[in-house]
Amino acid sequence: MAKHKMNLMVCGGTGCYASAKGDLVKALSEELEANDLSGEVQVITTGCFGFCEKGPIVKVLPDNTFYVEVQPEDAEQIVKEHVIKGRKVEKLLYKHPHTKERISDSVHMDFYKKQIRIALRNCGIVDPESIDDYIAREGYQALGTVLGELGPQKTIDIMKESGLRGRGGGGFPAGLKWQFAKNNPSDEKYVVCNADEGDPGAFMDRSILEGDPHTVIEAMIINGYAIHANEGLVYIRAEYPLAIKRLKIALNQAREYGLLGKDILGSGFDFDIQIRYGAGAFVCGEETALIQSMEGERGEPTVKPPFPAESGYRGKPTNVNNVETYANIPVIINKGASWFASIGSKNSKGTKVFALAGKVNNVGLIEVPMGTTLREVIFEIGGGIKDGKKFKAVQTGGPSGGCLTHKHLDTPIDYDNLIKVGSMMGSGGMIVMDEDDCMVSVSKFYLDFTVEESCGKCSPCRIGNKRLYEILERITDGKGKKEDLDKLRNLSTVIKEASLCGLGQTSPNPVMSTMDNFYEEYEQHVTDKKCAAGSCKSLMSYHIIAENCVGCTACARKCPVNCITGEKKQVHEIKQDLCIKCGNCMEVCKFNAVTII
Amino acid sequence: MTKIKSLEDLKKMQAGLRKQIELREKGENPDAHTQIRVAMATCGIASGSKEVMDYLMEESEKRNLDVVVTQAGCMGYCHSEPTIEVTLPGEEPLTYGNVDKKKADEILEKHVKLGQLVDGIIPVTHKTIEEKK
Ligand SMILES: Cc1cc2nc3c(=O)[nH]c(=O)nc-3n(C[C@H](O)[C@H](O)[C@H](O)COP(=O)(O)O)c2cc1C
Ligand code: SF4
Ligand code: SF4
Ligand code: SF4
Numbered sequence: 242m243a244k245h246k247m248n249l250m251v252c253g254g255t256g257c258y259a260s261a262k263g264d265l266v267k268a269l270s271e272e273l274e275a276n277d278l279s280g281e282v283q284v285i286t287t288g289c290f291g292f293c294e295k296g297p298i299v300k301v302l303p304d305n306t307f308y309v310e311v312q313p314e315d316a317e318q319i320v321k322e323h324v325i326k327g328r329k330v331e332k333l334l335y336k337h338p339h340t341k342e343r344i345s346d347s348v349h350m351d352f353y354k355k356q357i358r359i360a361l362r363n364c365g366i367v368d369p370e371s372i373d374d375y376i377a378r379e380g381y382q383a384l385g386t387v388l389g390e391l392g393p394q395k396t397i398d399i400m401k402e403s404g405l406r407g408r409g410g411g412g413f414p415a416g417l418k419w420q421f422a423k424n425n426p427s428d429e430k431y432v433v434c435n436a437d438e439g440d441p442g443a444f445m446d447r448s449i450l451e452g453d454p455h456t457v458i459e460a461m462i463i464n465g466y467a468i469h470a471n472e473g474l475v476y477i478r479a480e481y482p483l484a485i486k487r488l489k490i491a492l493n494q495a496r497e498y499g500l501l502g503k504d505i506l507g508s509g510f511d512f513d514i515q516i517r518y519g520a521g522a523f524v525c526g527e528e529t530a531l532i533q534s535m536e537g538e539r540g541e542p543t544v545k546p547p548f549p550a551e552s553g554y555r556g557k558p559t560n561v562n563n564v565e566t567y568a569n570i571p572v573i574i575n576k577g578a579s580w581f582a583s584i585g586s587k588n589s590k591g592t593k594v595f596a597l598a599g600k601v602n603n604v605g606l607i608e609v610p611m612g613t614t615l616r617e618v619i620f621e622i623g624g625g626i627k628d629g630k631k632f633k634a635v636q637t638g639g640p641s642g643g644c645l646t647h648k649h650l651d652t653p654i655d656y657d658n659l660i661k662v663g664s665m666m667g668s669g670g671m672i673v674m675d676e677d678d679c680m681v682s683v684s685k686f687y688l689d690f691t692v693e694e695s696c697g698k699c700s701p702c703r704i705g706n707k708r709l710y711e712i713l714e715r716i717t718d719g720k721g722k723k724e725d726l727d728k729l730r731n732l733s734t735v736i737k738e739a740s741l742c743g744l745g746q747t748s749p750n751p752v753m754s755t756m757d758n759f760y761e762e763y764e765q766h767v768t769d770k771k772c773a774a775g776s777c778k779s780l781m782s783y784h785i786i787a788e789n790c791v792g793c794t795a796c797a798r799k800c801p802v803n804c805i806t807g808e809k810k811q812v813h814e815i816k817q818d819l820c821i822k823c824g825n826c827m828e829v830c831k832f833n834a835v836t837i838i
Numbered sequence: 839m840t841k842i843k844s845l846e847d848l849k850k851m852q853a854g855l856r857k858q859i860e861l862r863e864k865g866e867n868p869d870a871h872t873q874i875r876v877a878m879a880t881c882g883i884a885s886g887s888k889e890v891m892d893y894l895m896e897e898s899e900k901r902n903l904d905v906v907v908t909q910a911g912c913m914g915y916c917h918s919e920p921t922i923e924v925t926l927p928g929e930e931p932l933t934y935g936n937v938d939k940k941k942a943d944e945i946l947e948k949h950v951k952l953g954q955l956v957d958g959i960i961p962v963t964h965k966t967i968e969e970k971k
Contacts, residue, residue: 246895246907248862285862303865304908327878328911348868366862376848377855378863385845499841507844 245283247324248302250365253286254451255483256293256444261312265297268313272320282324288364288452291606292352295335300365305346308333338602338624351621352603357584359592360408360445360568361608364452369487372494375455381500383574387463388508391574396467397423400570402578404590409435409526409563410641410667411743412589412656415570418560421550422468425558430470432461433554433561435531436477436484439523440639441690443670445594446564448606450477450484453568454491458514460567462505463574465512468560473514476531478521488516523640523694524744528553528561530696541696542742563668565594586612589655593666599636599673600627612653615645619673630675633774634758638667640687640694641747643754644680663754665747679776680759681766685713687751695744702745705736709752719779721767729763730756778822781837785826787812789834796826796835864906871906872950873931874898875923878909886938887920893939894922894946903950918960924949933960 251257251266269284290298295309299319306329308319315333322328334343335350347353358364367374375381387396401416422430434457438446450457461473477485492514495501503511517535524530525540532554534540553559569591573581582590589611595618598604602624609618615635619625626632634644637654643664645652652658656666674683688710697703712729715721733749740746756763765771772780785796785805790812797805797813804820807813813834815826827835842848864871876891891907898905910923918935924945925931934945935958948954 245861246891246909250862300865302862303868303906305865305868325878326911327876327909366859366866373855374859376852377859379852381842381848382845382852385848389845497841499843506842506848 245281247282247304249282249284249319249324250287250300250302251284252288252290252296252298252300252365253369254289254293254296254364254448255481256289257296257298258483259296260293260310261297263313265299265311265313265316268316269299269319272316273324276320276325278320278324282320285368286370287367288369289361289448289606290347290365291356291361291448291608292335292603293606294604299333300347302366305348307335307344307347307350309335351624352605352607355613355617355622356608357592357610358608359572359581359584360449360565360594361452361606362572363456364448367453369452369454370490372455372491372498375453379575380455380571381459383571384459384462384500385506386574387466388506388510393423393467393469396463396574399574399578400467403573403581404578404585404588405566405569405573405581406589406656407563408565408569408593408668410638410665412666415562415566418550418562419464419467421548422470422558422560425551427558429555429557430468431554431557431559432465432468432470432473433528433531433535433549433559434461434473434475434564434567435526435528435561436475436481436564437519437521437526437531438478438481438564438668439521439526439694440668440670442598442672443596443639443668445596445606445669447481447484449564449568449594450481451487454484454488455495456571457488457564457567458491458495458501460570461514462501462512463570464560464562464567466508466510468558470558470560471511471513473512474517474535474554475514476517476519476525476535479518480521485516485518492516522696523690524696524742527742527744530742531561532559539696541698542744544741565669584610586653586655586658588657593654593669595669595671597623597671597673599671600630600675600678601625601673602627609654611655614651614653616650618654618671619650623673626673626675630677632673633676633678634674634680634683634755636664636672636674636683636751637670638665638747638750639670640690641665641743641750642667642670643750644674644683644758645754646758648758663757664750677774677776679717679772679774680755680762681713681717681772682774682776684751684755685710685717688713688748691744691748695748699739699741699745701736701739702741702748705732705740706745706748708732709736709749713752716763716766717772717777717779719766719770719777723767725767726756726760726763775837781822782817783815783820783822783824783826784836784838785813785815786834786836789832791832791834793832795829795831799825799829801825868906870927871904872927873923873925874905874907874950875910875925875931876907877911877919877921877923887922890920890922890937890939890942893942897943897946898950901946901951903946905946905950921960926950926953934958935960 299308299311397419405415406412529543530540549559594608792810804816895907920937923931923933
């Protein structure tokens with residue numbers, strides 16, 4: 242067989258599958274076959290490149306050419322031009338959002354410049370369905386080192402020294418948690434990987450499992466050995482079919498190679514992993530609720546202490562870590578604790594994966610060192626705000642987090658800094674908002690989610706959040722009173738303090754942080770009955786500017802409720818009491834004569 | 839499928855599997871390797887650039903040189919094809935014309951290994967191939 246000269250890496254993540262209009266891998270392979278190039282060029286399905294919005298992505302290695310929005314019909318051109326003649330296919334290259342220039346390769350894309358990939362190191366390079374690819378990338382070496390050389394305590398010491406903190410939201414030091422689980426004596430212990438990922442808009446854990454399932458398996462075995470557990474469980478939401486499929490394939494491969502099962506690598510240590518499916522409730526991501534759910538109970542949190550490390554699954558010591566936390570561990574063992582600790586900020590080491598979304602030019606999955614500023618993420622990696630609009634706020638931490646504004650843009654992102662400014666890291670959702678987003682509506686959106694997801698076990702969360710939501714709704718409907726603002730604050734404080742689990746304890750954060758940072762906007766809603774962002778329908782009205790109106794009748798013909806009056810060539814008028822604020826008139830008017838007040 | 843029974847087994851297996859991933863890994867940090875780009879447009883292929891590319895790939899591997907060989911479009915020097923562009927880590931690219939196996943051998947031995955320039959450099963009127971296009 243001739244040696245491969247080139248690889249065509251095709252993204253096989255859920256995001257790219259969703260935007261593909263056919264089988265890209267097949268199209269490329271057939272085209273290569275037809276040109277007698279199959280021996281020289283290999284097509285490989287790989288994990289997420291992070292640039293999902295511009296998917297499907299095809300990356301050419303080793304020259305790093307980065308093709309976006311590739312469809313099967315482009316296969317011919319890629320092969321005929323790029324592979325055969327060495328000419329890049331211009332129209333498939335990524336276009337810079339400002340300069341409109343086509344960027345020749347990923348190395349020159351702002352999106353990748355500030356990124357360091359540790360947890361996502363194999364996504365985009367390995368075939369997630371090939372254990373050999375993983376092994377070629379030093380896979381399972383860390384396991385070998387741990388079993389053969391380090392032993393449990395030294396392994397835990399390395400974890401502690403590395404400074405790795407949990408990526409599932411809480412940021413608890415992983416080494417310390419392992420130590421607790423190890424120290425609690427029991428003949429039976431468990432290791433659980435939390436792949437519930439309930440934060441709306443988050444998909445980092447899914448991408449890791451889809452793109453590099455073996456790293457999670459390897460880390461779980463290491464975890465089991467370090468705390469003396471022989472059984473692992475992955476709790477994954479059933480809505481992640483591709484991640485589940487890849488995980489199953491990986492588990493079977495690991496078993497075939499003897500990396501799972503009895504006497505792993507001749508060490509005498511036995512370990513195996515099972516999959517448990519979650520129904521997708523947000524609260525089931527909370528570790529005690531997750532354990533309840535795995536035991537077949539209702540997914541409701543229980544009082545801590547006891548912590549899972551003392552009494553978890555089946556009442557036995559259980560260590561729960563998040564998918565992304567696990568994905569860092571094999572690298573830490575291979576490269577050393579001090580290497581890892583050299584990346585990041587003082588109290589937050591390593592990197593964090595974020596799902597960058599909202600009103601930025603480059604939407605996608607990114608991994609940056611802790612301590613990167615919000616400005617770098619939004620304006621460099623994210624390419625700035627879409628459509629030349631103005632930045633207004635960025636939401637981090639999902640339903641438990643908060644909205645940050647201009648004055649926080651230069652805040653280095655890490656666990657402690659985000660809490661200091663009234664938000665939190667959470668699992669890594671990051672939503673950017675522009676001048677058209679109303680902050681009261683944003684907090685209403687998150688509260689709506691919380692109310693929906695509250696398990697109802699304790700009243701502050703069950704009833705309190707409902708009340709919060711009602712007040713917010715009143716305000717956005719233009720029926721808010723000045724006193725409502727104080728009520729919002731007081732109620733938020735009570736819910737935070739009195740709720741049983743992390744869901745309730747953090748649910749008022751979106752309200753509190755928007756009130757802290759955008760108080761005038763709340764005031765405007767209740768006193769002036771205005772929504773400056775123009776998003777609260779009840780607070781706005783459509784008007785026709787007499788000077789601009791030429792009487793073309795376009796608006797009147799498009800108005801669904803016939804509330805626009807006026808003769809041909811005469812100034813038109815909107816009857817406010819009938820208007821349903823659908824916006825049609827504004828859309829059709831070619832003379833900029835319709836405005837929102 | 840045989841089971842892996844020890845760390846040594848695993849390491850041996852990994853060494854055997856390295857090859858299949860090496861090419862992909864080189865893209866991760868292109869500036870750390872010497873990059874050789876071979877012009878592979880019609881004029882280049884006709885004058886033997888494919889053979890030169892194969893030769894460069896095989897030989898740099900045999901000689902254990904840290905080189906990424908990729909193909910490029912026409913470099914605009916059709917009269918002196920095959921042309922190749924050599925970029926040592928951290929340095930400006932240099933272009934050689936009329937490269938045959940013998941020349942390629944010399945380039946690997948002198949330029950890539952020792953950093954010495956070899957005859958046949960085409961005066962550079964452009965910075966990179968991309969900008970030229
Ligand atoms: C309401 C709620 C939802 C949570 N959802 C998740 C989740 O989806 N995934 C996750 O890993 N952790 C989630 N957590 C955090 C877990 O309780 C737990 O702290 C985490 O899985 C521990 O792993 P880590 O230390 O590696 O982060 C959630 C916590 C709360 C309070
Ligand atoms: S805080 Fe909310 S989600 Fe948590 S236990 Fe109470 S009701 Fe359930
Ligand atoms: S579409 Fe515009 S210009 Fe025409 S009648 Fe309506 S407001 Fe006037
Ligand atoms: S907003 Fe809709 S309902 Fe109101 S006047 Fe315009 S077209 Fe008619």
